[in-house]
Amino acid sequence: MLAEVPLEEEVVLVRMDVAGEDVEPLLERGIVPGCRLCPVRHAPVGGPTVYSVDGCLVALRREIASCLCVRSALEAAGVLDSN
Amino acid sequence: MADSRPLVLLAGPPNSGKSTLFNSLTGLRQRVANYPGVTVERRSGVVRLASGRVELVDLPGVHGLSSRSLDQLVARRALLGEMEGGRRPDGLVILLDSTRLSSHLMVAESFLGLGIPTLVVLAMADELDRRDGAVEAAELSRELGVEVALVDARDPGTLGSVHSFFEALLTGGEEARACPAVAVADSHVAQSPARAPTRPLPVVDLFSARRDRARQLGRAAGYRAPRESVVTNRLDALALHRIWGPVVFLGVVALVFQTIFAWAMPLMDATEATIRISGRYLHGIMPDGWLRSLLIEGVWAGVGSVIVFLPQILILFFFIALMEDSGYMARAAVVADRLMHRVGLQGRSFLPLLSAYACAIPAIMSARAVEDERDRLATIFIAPFMTCSARLPVYALLIAAFVPAGPVLGPILGRQAAVLIGLYALGLVAAIGTAALLKRTLLRGRPLPFVMELPPYRMPSARSVATRLLDRAKVFLRRAGRIILAVTVVLWVLTQLPRTPDGGSPPIDESALGRMGQLIEPAIEPLGLDWRIGIGLVTSLAAREVIVGTLGTIYGVEAEDDTTLELRAALQRDMDLGSAVALLVFFAFALQCMSTVAVMRRETGGWRWPSLQFAYMLVLAYLGAWAAKSIL
Ligand SMILES: Nc1nc2c(ncn2[C@@H]2O[C@H](COP(=O)(O)OP(=O)(O)OP(=O)(O)O)[C@@H](O)[C@H]2O)c(=O)[nH]1
Numbered sequence: 001m002l003a004e005v006p007l008e009e010e011v012v013l014v015r016m017d018v019a020g021e022d023v024e025p026l027l028e029r030g031i032v033p034g035c036r037l038c039p040v041r042h043a044p045v046g047g048p049t050v051y052s053v054d055g056c057l058v059a060l061r062r063e064i065a066s067c068l069c070v071r072s073a074l075e076a077a078g079v080l081d082s083n
Numbered sequence: 084m085a086d087s088r089p090l091v092l093l094a095g096p097p098n099s100g101k102s103t104l105f106n107s108l109t110g111l112r113q114r115v116a117n118y119p120g121v122t123v124e125r126r127s128g129v130v131r132l133a134s135g136r137v138e139l140v141d142l143p144g145v146h147g148l149s150s151r152s153l154d155q156l157v158a159r160r161a162l163l164g165e166m167e168g169g170r171r172p173d174g175l176v177i178l179l180d181s182t183r184l185s186s187h188l189m190v191a192e193s194f195l196g197l198g199i200p201t202l203v204v205l206a207m208a209d210e211l212d213r214r215d216g217a218v219e220a221a222e223l224s225r226e227l228g229v230e231v232a233l234v235d236a237r238d239p240g241t242l243g244s245v246h247s248f249f250e251a252l253l254t255g256g257e258e259a260r261a262c263p264a265v266a267v268a269d270s271h272v273a274q275s276p277a278r279a280p281t282r283p284l285p286v287v288d289l290f291s292a293r294r295d296r297a298r299q300l301g302r303a304a305g306y307r308a309p310r311e312s313v314v315t316n317r318l319d320a321l322a323l324h325r326i327w328g329p330v331v332f333l334g335v336v337a338l339v340f341q342t343i344f345a346w347a348m349p350l351m352d353a354t355e356a357t358i359r360i361s362g363r364y365l366h367g368i369m370p371d372g373w374l375r376s377l378l379i380e381g382v383w384a385g386v387g388s389v390i391v392f393l394p395q396i397l398i399l400f401f402f403i404a405l406m407e408d409s410g411y412m413a414r415a416a417v418v419a420d421r422l423m424h425r426v427g428l429q430g431r432s433f434l435p436l437l438s439a440y441a442c443a444i445p446a447i448m449s450a451r452a453v454e455d456e457r458d459r460l461a462t463i464f465i466a467p468f469m470t471c472s473a474r475l476p477v478y479a480l481l482i483a484a485f486v487p488a489g490p491v492l493g494p495i496l497g498r499q500a501a502v503l504i505g506l507y508a509l510g511l512v513a514a515i516g517t518a519a520l521l522k523r524t525l526l527r528g529r530p531l532p533f534v535m536e537l538p539p540y541r542m543p544s545a546r547s548v549a550t551r552l553l554d555r556a557k558v559f560l561r562r563a564g565r566i567i568l569a570v571t572v573v574l575w576v577l578t579q580l581p582r583t584p585d586g587g588s589p590p591i592d593e594s595a596l597g598r599m600g601q602l603i604e605p606a607i608e609p610l611g612l613d614w615r616i617g618i619g620l621v622t623s624l625a626a627r628e629v630i631v632g633t634l635g636t637i638y639g640v641e642a643e644d645d646t647t648l649e650l651r652a653a654l655q656r657d658m659d660l661g662s663a664v665a666l667l668v669f670f671a672f673a674l675q676c677m678s679t680v681a682v683m684r685r686e687t688g689g690w691r692w693p694s695l696q697f698a699y700m701l702v703l704a705y706l707g708a709w710a711a712k713s714i715l
């Protein structure tokens with residue numbers, strides 16, 4: 001889960017367990033399976049976390065981050081995930 | 084011949100520089116800021132070229148055309164030629180941010196393939212270059228099958244290829260070839276114009292495929308993403324720091340309010356003095372008679388009492404402009420998200436609610452950037468509870484009349500300031516309570532996920548800040564000029580009728596206005612208010628601040644120098660502390676502003692929300708005022 005990834009560790013998005021319409025705002029901002037995500041910093045007092053998504057900064061709440069299935073970028077290298 | 088001008092639309096994702104390009108091309112002053120979702124309405128302008136003119140339309144930034152949000156709907160309608168005029172566009176400029184090309188190329192796909200001549204413009208060339216990124220416009224053009232230009236949208240010198248695209252449209256030249264229908268398999272546009280009933284399920288796969296194509300394109304065009312910005316990284320380390328983040332946030336908010344309260348005073352005093360002196364001067368040069376009485380005591384005093392608040396409004400907007408332009412506003416939204424989440428809202432509501440402290444109207448418009456429809460409605464609904472600047476004239480008058488000056492917290496906080504802050508807090512508490520209530524009842528539901536893009540920090544430009552302030556000043560003065568002028572004149576006439584048998588003006592309580600006031604009196608008697616205030620409450624429906632001018636007219640203040648002082652004394656005679664507080668509470672809650680109601684109607688698409696809101700706020704105001712009166 002993306003929410004558990006420590007800061008500065010790059011991961012690759014594998015699957016999105018987000019319901020129906022909710023997934024679109026994410027997709028439209030480049031949060032699409034295969035994209036590279038890296039938690040950059042946590043906002044204060046348990047607020048959203050800022051991620052670098054293919055190099056651009058996007059803030060996500062924890063509840064969404066915990067619906068995003070990721071795998072370490074190193075591990076993913078070479079494996080092409082089609083789903 | 085307006086109709087023969089080719090119509091060109093400017094579309095693309097939010098915060099990519101569309102309005103900046105629009106301004107550079109048309110010479111207009113469309114609002115620009117470093118915050119996604121600034122443009123909320125289409126705005127058209129004319130581009131003058133050697134061989135003719137082109138009509139250019141700036142659209143709100145969108146990530147797609149699924150018509151999920153109002154912004155997307157506006158963009159979609161314009162692209163499909165479904166706007167009022169029903170004109171199909173003759174050309175399309177797709178604006179992408181070259182520093183975020185990987186995701187923006189995905190967005191571009193939904194705009195390509197509409198079968199209109201298209202130009203793709205990659206803005207922020209300067210930033211891409213500075214941060215060591217690169218892209219081959221010519222290669223990308225070959226891949227996409229449309230012209231591609233790499234520009235700095237702020238520098239007209241780099242816009243040559245955009246001009247030649249327009250020239251080609253005018254002369255039907257070679258560059259204006261229609262965009263081939265590539266990769267539209269997934270385009271929502273290809274579906275029926277009405278909202279797609281059920282979207283094809285594997286929307287994720289669709290975007291995955293899009294991403295693959297976008298990456299392929301990027302690779303073919305030799306795209307090298309820019310390094311991350313060092314400045315942004317450093318500043319974010321502070322703005323989003325665990326401890327310093329909230330400190331900076333609260334510091335900024337405190338600074339804004341401190342400035343409005345304390346530092347605006349000299350400016351306001353100066354404005355007031357100018358109005359007073361010019362009034363006295365006019366009084367001196369005009370012949371005695373009804374015209375002088377109407378113009379000086381009615382119009383000049385009424386309009387003047389409102390113009391005094393211009394400095395305050397401008398200062399608030401100055402700060403908002405700085406925060407937006409620098410990129411801090413997006414961070415503030417992230418920091419505020421946690422807080423807003425508590426009351427059922429989200430970080431994006433922060434900007435509308437902050438601007439509502441100046442005026443609810445731009446606030447309600449800017450709520451379009453709140454993507455979740457329920458959150459947007461809740462934001463709109465509570466915005467009028469924020470203490471807008473139109474309430475200040477009323478608060479200032481009543482506080483000065485009924486709250487004796489004196490310290491509360493030593494030299495830091497005076498008693499009058501404390502009451503004023505209390506009124507601000509009252510509005511805020513009502514807003515929070517209402518939001519929580521709404522989100523548990525009418526607007527219950529799972530919200531869309533909160534996703535906030537954080538643009539890099541940029542130096543605010545003096546030009547865009549100045550534009551912003553000039554626009555706000557114009558709107559404010561026009562309002563003061565029109566509404567308040569009209570109300571004052573009508574009131575003045577009503578105090579002069581019916582004429583007495585000998586042709587003089589009647590005593591005020593027998594005038595047409597007095598009679599009307601006495602009709603209202605029973606309703607407000609429990610609040611300890613008399614018919615004069617009743618008239619003031621009715622006229623303040625047009626705009627809150629009107630009550631000050633109205634009372635001035637009714638009390639027939641004849642003083643030549645300081646109108647407010649006389650009005651103050653008259654109020655002290657007619658009201659006690661309880662009814663003054665009741666009136667203050669009434670103003671804190673009631674929705675006395677027709678412009679707000681009108682904007683609400685437009686933004687919510689009907690009378691349902693504005694009428695509900697009007698009734699809700701009126702009931703709350705009446706009960707609150709009644710409670711205040713009974714306690715005191
Ligand atoms: N360095 C640089 N900055 C730019 C350029 N174009 C725009 N900007 C800045 O980018 C920010 C966004 O510009 P806007 O023109 O408001 O963007 P927009 O696409 O109209 O945004 P929305 O109305 O929110 O969709 C502003 O701070 C501009 O000053 C450019 O070519 N170079």
Ligand SMILES: [Mg+2]
Binds near residue numbers: 122143
């Ligand atoms: Mg814009």
